[in-house]
Every structure is written in structure tokens, then in C-alpha cells.
Amino acid sequence: GAGVSQSPSNKVTEKGKDVELRCDPISGHTALYWYRQSLGQGLEFLIYFQGNSAPDKSGLPSDRFSAERTGGSVSTLTIQRTQQEDSAVYLCASSLEETAGNTIYFGEGSWLTVV
Amino acid sequence: AQTVTQSQPEMSVQEAETVTLSCTYDTSESDYYLFWYKQPPSRQMILVIRQEAYKQQNATENRFSVNFQKAAKSFSLKISDSQLGDAAMYFCAYRSYYSPGGYQKVTFGTGTKLQVIP
Numbered sequence: 001g002a003g004v005s006q007s008p009s010n011k012v013t014e015k016g017k018d019v020e021l022r023c024d025p026i027s028g029h030t031a032l033y034w035y036r037q038s039l040g041q042g043l044e045f046l047i048y049f050q051g052n053s054a055p056d057k058s059g060l061p062s063d064r065f066s067a068e069r070t071g072g073s074v075s076t077l078t079i080q081r082t083q084q085e086d087s088a089v090y091l092c093a094s095s096l097e098e099t100a101g102n103t104i105y106f107g108e109g110s111w112l113t114v115v
Numbered sequence: 116a117q118t119v120t121q122s123q124p125e126m127s128v129q130e131a132e133t134v135t136l137s138c139t140y141d142t143s144e145s146d147y148y149l150f151w152y153k154q155p156p157s158r159q160m161i162l163v164i165r166q167e168a169y170k171q172q173n174a175t176e177n178r179f180s181v182n183f184q185k186a187a188k189s190f191s192l193k194i195s196d197s198q199l200g201d202a203a204m205y206f207c208a209y210r211s212y213y214s215p216g217g218y219q220k221v222t223f224g225t226g227t228k229l230q231v232i233p
Contacts, residue, residue, distance in 0.1 A: 003159075033220075042119070042206060043160075043223040056220065089158060101148055101167070101212075104221065106160035 002026075004107035006092050012113045013082055021077045021110045025094030032075050033104065034059075034067060037089040046090075049075060082114045117142045117209050121224035128197045129232050135182075136192045136227045138207030146212035149183065149190045154204040154226070163205070166190065168212070194229075202231045 005024040013019050025032050034046040045059040049069045060066070064083075069075040079086055089109040095102040118141045128134035140149070151163040166174045166183050173181050178195045194201055207224040 035223075040124075040225070042225040043221075045220045045222075048220065059220070091158075091160065093160070101165070103162050103165075106152075109158045111158075 004092055004094055004105050006090075006107035006110050008110055009108065010111045010113075012115060015084060015114055016081055018078065018080045019082055019112060021079075021090050021092075021112070023075045023077070023092030023094075023107060025073065025075070025092070026105055027073075028096065029094035029105075030072065030097050031095045031102075032069060033093045033095075034075070034077050035091045035093065036061075037091055037109070039088075043091065046077070079112075082112075084114045087112055087114045117144075117147075117211070117222050119207050119209050119222050119224040121207055121227050123227045124225070125228045125230070127230040127232055128194070130197055130199060132197055133193060133195045134197055134229065136194075136205050136207075136229065138190045138192070138224060140188050140190065140207070140209050142188070142209065144211055148210045148212060149181075150208040150210070150221070151179070151181070151190075151192045152206045152208060152223075153201075154206065155200075155202070160206070164192065197231050199231050199233065202229055204228050
């Protein structure tokens with residue numbers, strides 16, 4: 001696609017429910033990142049994929065969070081048993097390859113509200 | 116670990132005027148990249164400008180330029196001839212140059228909200 005696509009754009013869920021957030025990176029981009037942006041905060045790194053493998057999961061805040069990537073393309077971030085503190089914008093980004101100077105392109109994010 | 120600090124939560128500028136957004140960072144590394152990203156209300160982060168630490172010359176992109184002071188660990192963004200479309204959140208970010216054994220994550224500041232007054 002032309003840019004990084006994320007869905008849903010907005011999601012309201014009840015506390016305790018599971019949610020899935022989807023990211024479709026730019027075609028051909030091997031590196032994929034998930035970040036979380038809470039109100040008034042910067043971007044918090046969650047996980048990085050190179051191809052289908054995740055060499056860095058250090059940012060996942062708890063075992064309720066998991067992510068996978070299939071076919072070197074689409075990625076899904078899953079939050080189980082959601083809590084109110086999970087409310088945030090979840091941003092996905094991709095880059096052509098994992099090189100420090102490469103531009104990272106972001107999607108518009110998925111705004112999650114847990115009520 | 117690297118940290119990025121943006122001490123101005125909000126700034127405002129008159130249309131056509133110039134504004135400077137501040138950013139400081141802390142690192143023990145000598146080689147790295149610094150970035151300014153813009154996040155408009157649409158939420159999509161857009162790269163504004165990039166600076167390689169080994170380059171002494173300040174990066175410029177049209178109306179956007181940086182003042183990179185490596186010794187002071189300062190990386191400010193200057194927006195000249197401000198336009199209404201410049202209104203957004205601006206994030207300063209840091210990334211290591213080398214990634215031995217793997218990936219180097221990008222560290223972001225908390226952002227500065229820029230308002231442009233007509």
C-alpha cells in the first residue's frame with residue numbers, strides 16, 4: 001500500500017475484554033515497530049519485528065500483550081483482559097530495513113479506550 | 116540508556132513568524148541520529164528533519180532547520196515563516212548509529228504542542 005495502514009482507527013472496549021489491533025506496513029518494508037502513546041506522553045516502544053521474528057520484545061508492558069507478524073507483512077498486536085491503563089493510541093511503523101538512518105513511516109494509529 | 120527531554124509542553128507563534136522548539140538529550144555515544152517528527156491531529160507521525168551526529172553542518176529542509184550543539188547535547192528545531200499547517204505536536208527523537216547484534220530503538224521526547232495564530 002501507499003502508507004502504513006492501521007485498523008481499527010478507534011476502539012472502545014470493556015475492561016476485561018481482549019482486543020486485536022492490526023497493522024499493514026508499506027509493501028517491501030521488512031522492519032515493523034509498535035509504539036504506544038498515552039495522553040501527554042511521548043512514544044513508548046513496545047516491540048520490533050524484522051521479517052516475521054521479533055528480536056526485541058522488551059517494551060511489552062506485561063504478559064497480557066503479545067504480537068505476531070505473518071508473511072513478513074501484516075502484524076497484529078493483541079491485548080488480553082484489557083485494563084483502563086491500556087487506554088492509549090497504538091502506533092505502528094515500518095521501514096525498508098533495520099538500519100539506523102532509514103526513515104520510519106508511521107500509521108495513523110489505533111485509539112483504544114477501555115471503559 | 117538514552118533520554119530525550121522537551122521542556123516546552125506548548126508553544127505558540129504568529130503566522131509568518133519564526134519559532135524555535137527545544138530538545139536536549141543524554142547519551143554516552145558519539146555516533147547517533149536525531150530526528151524531529153510532526154504529529155498533526157490526524158495522528159500520523161511525519162518525519163520533518165534528520166541530523167547525523169557526525170555531521171557538523173546543521174540540517175535544513177525548506178522552512179525547517181536545526182541548531183545541533185553536540186557538546187551541549189542540544190537539538191532545537193527552527194520553523195521559519197510559520198504556516199497554519201505547521202500546527203501540530205512535535206517530537207524530538209534519538210537513535211543510536213550502530214546496532215551491534217540487532218536493533219536500536221528510537222527514543223522519543225514527550226512532545227511540544229505548537230499553536231499557530233492567524
